[in-house]
Amino acid sequence: MTDAPQKTATRAAYGKALVKLGELNPNVVVLDADLSKSTKTEGFAKRFPERFFQMGIAEADMMGTAAGLAASGKIPFASSFAIFASGRAFDQVRQTAGYGRLNVKIGASHGGITVGEDGASHQSIEDIALMRVIPGMTVIVPADAEETEQAVFAAARHEGPVYIRTGRSPVPVLFDEDYKFQIGKAATLREGKDVTIIACGVMVSASLEAAEILAKKGVSARVLNMATIKPIHVDAVVAAAKETGAIVTVEEHSIIGGLGSAVCEVTGEMCPVPVERVGIRDVFGQSGTPHELMQAYGLTGDDIAQAAVRAIDRIGT
Amino acid sequence: MTKEETRELQRIAQRIRLGIVKSVAAAASGHPGGSLSVADIMATLYFKEMRIDSKNPTWPDRDRFVMSKGHAAPALYATLAEAGFIGKEELTTLRKFGSRLQGHPSMRHVPGVEMSTGSLGQGLSAANGMAIAAKLDKRPTRVYVIIGDGEAQEGQIWEASMTSVHRKLDNLMVFFDYNGLQIDGKITDVKSFTEPAAKWRAFGWHVLEIDGHDIQAIHAACEEAKATKGKPTMVVAHTIKGKGVPFMENIVDWHGKAPSEEQAEEAISHLEASLR
Ligand SMILES: Cc1ncc(C[n+]2csc(CCOP(=O)(O)OP(=O)(O)O)c2C)c(N)n1
Ligand SMILES: [Mg+2]
Numbered sequence: 001m002t003d004a005p006q007k008t009a010t011r012a013a014y015g016k017a018l019v020k021l022g023e024l025n026p027n028v029v030v031l032d033a034d035l036s037k038s039t040k041t042e043g044f045a046k047r048f049p050e051r052f053f054q055m056g057i058a059e060a061d062m063m064g065t066a067a068g069l070a071a072s073g074k075i076p077f078a079s080s081f082a083i084f085a086s087g088r089a090f091d092q093v094r095q096t097a098g099y100g101r102l103n104v105k106i107g108a109s110h111g112g113i114t115v116g117e118d119g120a121s122h123q124s125i126e127d128i129a130l131m132r133v134i135p136g137m138t139v140i141v142p143a144d145a146e147e148t149e150q151a152v153f154a155a156a157r158h159e160g161p162v163y164i165r166t167g168r169s170p171v172p173v174l175f176d177e178d179y180k181f182q183i184g185k186a187a188t189l190r191e192g193k194d195v196t197i198i199a200c201g202v203m204v205s206a207s208l209e210a211a212e213i214l215a216k217k218g219v220s221a222r223v224l225n226m227a228t229i230k231p232i233h234v235d236a237v238v239a240a241a242k243e244t245g246a247i248v249t250v251e252e253h254s255i256i257g258g259l260g261s262a263v264c265e266v267t268g269e270m271c272p273v274p275v276e277r278v279g280i281r282d283v284f285g286q287s288g289t290p291h292e293l294m295q296a297y298g299l300t301g302d303d304i305a306q307a308a309v310r311a312i313d314r315i316g317t
Numbered sequence: 318m319t320k321e322e323t324r325e326l327q328r329i330a331q332r333i334r335l336g337i338v339k340s341v342a343a344a345a346s347g348h349p350g351g352s353l354s355v356a357d358i359m360a361t362l363y364f365k366e367m368r369i370d371s372k373n374p375t376w377p378d379r380d381r382f383v384m385s386k387g388h389a390a391p392a393l394y395a396t397l398a399e400a401g402f403i404g405k406e407e408l409t410t411l412r413k414f415g416s417r418l419q420g421h422p423s424m425r426h427v428p429g430v431e432m433s434t435g436s437l438g439q440g441l442s443a444a445n446g447m448a449i450a451a452k453l454d455k456r457p458t459r460v461y462v463i464i465g466d467g468e469a470q471e472g473q474i475w476e477a478s479m480t481s482v483h484r485k486l487d488n489l490m491v492f493f494d495y496n497g498l499q500i501d502g503k504i505t506d507v508k509s510f511t512e513p514a515a516k517w518r519a520f521g522w523h524v525l526e527i528d529g530h531d532i533q534a535i536h537a538a539c540e541e542a543k544a545t546k547g548k549p550t551m552v553v554a555h556t557i558k559g560k561g562v563p564f565m566e567n568i569v570d571w572h573g574k575a576p577s578e579e580q581a582e583e584a585i586s587h588l589e590a591s592l593r
Contacts, residue, residue, distance in 0.1 A: 053449065053484075056476075056479065056483075058476035058477075058479070060472070060473045061473055061476035061480055064439045064440075064442025064445075065442045065445050065477075066446060067432065067443045068443035068444060068446020069447070071424070071431060071446070072446065072450030072451065072454075073377070073454075091436055092442070095434075095435065095436040095439060096433060096439060096443055099425075100424050100425065100433040101425055
């Protein structure tokens with residue numbers, strides 16, 4: 001390797017992937033609700049104006065329209081900020097895409113607090129929980145550009161509704177083209193035997209940092225990238241519990257209802273072990289730079305490493 | 318349309334009403350009022366206007382119908398039974414455990430149901446999506462929708478109404494079932510809804526106002542909609558909630574209540590008399 005590859009925001013990768021997908025599949029259509037510059041669907045809009053539907057500031061209507069397009073054989077990608085796609089339009093997603101088992105793909109950008117300066121109104125910390133609870137909904141939180149592109153293609157191939165959460169801020173590159181994303185499969189990024197850190201989205205690289213910090217203390221941490229929150233990769237969670245005896249979950253989302261909950265549902269029923277959930281602790285976000293916010297809400301590599309130590313300390317207690 | 322044709326559609330509408338009364342009575346729950354108010358529109362759409370094939374319910378070029386006011390499921394099911402999409406004997410399974418005839422229409426259960434509805438305010442958006450898809454694929458498909466007057470209190474109806482116009486969906490036709498009643502009372506008492514025709518006209522729709530029980534007027538409206546280019550058509554259909562069953566007509570209470578056995582018998586013999 002020469003230079004380190006450029007950091008890219010997953011939302012940018014989403015936009016690019018849509019254009020590629022649009023070239024290959026004429027049934028792919030894209031909808032947006034006056035945020036195409038931010039969700040990065042503008043590239044698709046320019047390339048395929050006849051297949052791009054600007055819906056105005058009307059997320060509920062956008063989701064319903066996407067449902068009708070899907071019911072007519074199209075593969076709509078409906079895009080907005082995560083909080084509006086999942087929150088404002090929850091009932092529409094639930095009643096049509098969900099209950100109708102329709103082929104609606106929701107491209108939700110600006111997940112979590114790395115939205116930054118816009119503040120709590122725009123920082124979605126509930127969307128994974130909201131989408132996860134809808135029967136039949138697939139929920140994907142890719143960790144970098146490559147995984148985002150593959151997730152978009154996988155979503156298009158998948159029959160049924162899919163929620164893809166991307167982020168605003170640039171994130172380090174983790175994967176190259178040799179990586180094979182599969183819906184419902186975790187990827188082991190680092191082997192370890194003392195504890196497993198299970199992370200998604202922007203928190204994956206912080207989790208790798210945490211593993212480095214732990215290694216210096218003589219703690220061997222496995223790191224799993226759990227890009228699919230639903231269906232969760234049960235076998236990978238069970239193996240982590242059995243083989244390492246303690247788990248830390250890490251997400252840029254409330255610790256209620258998201259990845260942490262999904263992992264605890266598996267361990268609680270199948271293999272109880274200490275689990276520490278790193279995430280937003282039942283509070284709203286606020287304005288600030290992404291960096292400041294990650295510090296303030298305890299989402300740094302150090303915080304994750306400390307949680308790992310706590311989890312290990314609880315083994316056998 | 319000939320007199321005989323009109324008479325035949327009237328008879329189909331009465332049979333749809335019979336199906337509504339029988340199914341809701343058998344279910345001992347459900348929504349007769351708003352189902353009865355749209356029976357004439359349903360009969361005209363399914364037996365005069367729409368290009369559909371009950372033997373091939375997913376024929377890609379078919380016309381689509383969305384019952385946005387999903388609680389009028391009994392009207393949709395009774396119509397689908399008349400049209401041969403489902404068996405007439407199935408109507409009395411309405412709302413029963415294991416039946417395909419869910420309390421509100423589910424597209425994954427019943428052939429001919431094009432969109433799952435029940436949460437009010439959403440069907441028009443979905444219909445827009447279908448109309449857009451038809452245009453993209455250059456299909457002759459026309460999309461028909463029924464929305465309730467109470468339902469139009471939902472903001473999404475107005476979001477969708479802007480979309481239909483912005484996208485110039487002249488393959489879309491909507492009936493506004495103007496029966497003046499919702500659950501908690503008269504529309505004018507709950508939250509008044511003035512001048513619907515003027516509202517949609519201001520939104521840019523081609524708007525017609527008709528008697529929603531006049532088969533010939535419904536047919537003429539459909540013809541006018543087909544001839545209207547560049548705009549969607551909204552038909553403000555003046556209707557009577559509970560129409561065809563005298564003791565239900567215009568009574569708020571019959572929105573979501575099943576008739577007793579005696580009441581059902583009375584309604585059935587009244588409707589059957591009209592068929593003789
Ligand atoms: C979003 C939503 N809110 C509330 C209801 C409960 N609900 C069912 S029918 C109804 C009244 C509908 O009135 P209208 O649209 O006028 O229907 P109609 O008179 O034709 O029966 C209500 C409030 C619902 N189904 N969906
Ligand atoms: Mg009404």
